[in-house]
Amino acid sequence: MNSHIFPGEHVAFIEEFENGRNTYVVDGSIRSSSFGVKVFDYKRRVVKTEKKKGPLTPKIGDIVVGNIDMLFGSMISIKILYINEIFTNAGFSGIASSRVSDSQNSSYHGGSRRDRFDKKSRFSFRVGDLIRGRVYSLLNSSIHIIIDEPDLGTIYSSCYNCGGETIRVGNSRIKCVECNIQEEKKLASDYGIQTIINLADLSRIK
Numbered sequence: 001m002n003s004h005i006f007p008g009e010h011v012a013f014i015e016e017f018e019n020g021r022n023t024y025v026v027d028g029s030i031r032s033s034s035f036g037v038k039v040f041d042y043k044r045r046v047v048k049t050e051k052k053k054g055p056l057t058p059k060i061g062d063i064v065v066g067n068i069d070m071l072f073g074s075m076i077s078i079k080i081l082y083i084n085e086i087f088t089n090a091g092f093s094g095i096a097s098s099r100v101s102d103s104q105n106s107s108y109h110g111g112s113r114r115d116r117f118d119k120k121s122r123f124s125f126r127v128g129d130l131i132r133g134r135v136y137s138l139l140n141s142s143i144h145i146i147i148d149e150p151d152l153g154t155i156y157s158s159c160y161n162c163g164g165e166t167i168r169v170g171n172s173r174i175k176c177v178e179c180n181i182q183e184e185k186k187l188a189s190d191y192g193i194q195t196i197i198n199l200a201d202l203s204r205i206k
């Protein structure tokens with residue numbers, strides 16, 4: 001009934017309905033051109049997609065938070081859990097480059113692009129790390145995310161050695177409170193377990 005549909009998804013056949021707003025026709029199949037909910041007008045025999053209101057789909061400029069679910073080469077895949085601090089279980093995945101600049105003060109717009117991409121990152125990324133990023137491109141239906149800004153990067157990671165709680169002990173260093181092992185990471189400025197708790201609380205209110 002009110003199930004969500006994705007762009008390109010089949011909505012109805014042209015024998016059954018006329019295509020209305022936010023739909024298009026391919027080989028007799030009416031497809032949605034946007035993320036939303038399909039709405040059937042049985043009287044006029046028109047089907048349309050009602051665009052979902054609110055930040056359900058990540059847009060350019062949105063701040064997203066999610067877990068790393070895969071590492072491949074110099075890229076990380078992030079399963080998006082929050083879009084602008086609102087929880088989503090729509091199952092979006094974003095990709096980001098793990099080659100981030102060493103400088104905590106670098107911004108995406110400033111600095112030399114070459115420096116950033118020629119250097120191999122000394123920061124570690126692991127599956128399960130909670131990452132905050134900004135959507136900067138939606139090219140080829142992929143959600144491209146940047147993480148090399150002071151507020152972006154890892155917001156929490158459990159100890160890779162014992163699974164214990166970690167705390168920040170430097171600009172880009174965390175330490176396990178259980179086994180004392182340290183790790184270099186690209187940390188968001190508010191790194192810490194409290195950030196996850198705040199995020200969960202905030203999203204419950206919204």
Ligand SMILES: [Zn+2]
Nearest residue numbers: 159162176179
């Ligand atoms: Zn540990």
